Amino acid sequence: MGTYYMEWLEQEKKWMSDYRRRSLRMMTMKVLPATAIILGVLFGLMGFLGGTAEEAIMMAVSGVILGLFITGVIVLCMLPGLRAGRMEKGIRKAIKQIGMDEREQEELAREMLKAARDAGSHMDFQMTGPGSNGTPASVLVSPRFAYMRGGTPLVNLVRLSDCEEICRDEEQKTMTQSNGRRRTIYRFTLYTIGFYLKGITETSAKGERLYGAAMGFFSQQLRDEAYEMIVRRKH
Secondary structure, rough: OOOOHHHHHHHHHHHHHHHHHHHHHHHHHHHHHHHHHHHHHHHHHHHHHOOOOHHHHHHHHHHHHHHHHHHHHHHHHHHHHHHHHHHHHHHHHHHHOOOOOOHHHHHHHHHHHHHHHHHHHHEEEEEOOOOOOOOOEEEEEEOOOEEEEOOOOOOEEHHHHHEEEEEEEEEEEEEEEEEEOEEEEEEEEEEEEEEEEOOOOOOOOOOOOOOOEEEEEEHHHHHHHHHHHHHHHHH
């Protein structure tokens, strides 16, 4: 592989490693103690209302231990999805889907490295919608490519010369999260940038043409800023 591509790949893996450290720090410094304290107080009150002070203390300790255990399980489940290799795998998959040869991969990497140094070619933000918990994300744009990391999927790459049209859109979404016996239903608006790709004419059940690729945001303002940046660099 070329020099630019390997340099860019290492940069993206470092971004993922930094994200991993921030996520684990948040879990250990905020989520873990908060969960332990809440369950400790809750179990302690249950013990106090149903028994003696000694039983309340024992119940409180049990709540703290349960909170530590639950948080530990969550951290273990998070680790596979936070490994730096996942970013590399996502990039290689996106490049393969587009069908780039080594020369174009090198050009992509060169443009992305340049975009990362140009304040007008990238934007860093946090996903603040349901299930995201402040996940870091970025959009980088060059004259030939639009690249989003940190969303769903983790790596979202579009070659702008493949696009017939780029549109702003929005969708009403419903998501369900389960936490033990408790189930929470979220209803929210997902603001999207839709890319109509040449040669892709699939339609929905309503007869509407489907996007060949799309980027989603929980904030209309962030969506609009990313859209303007993409359209400006494309032209």
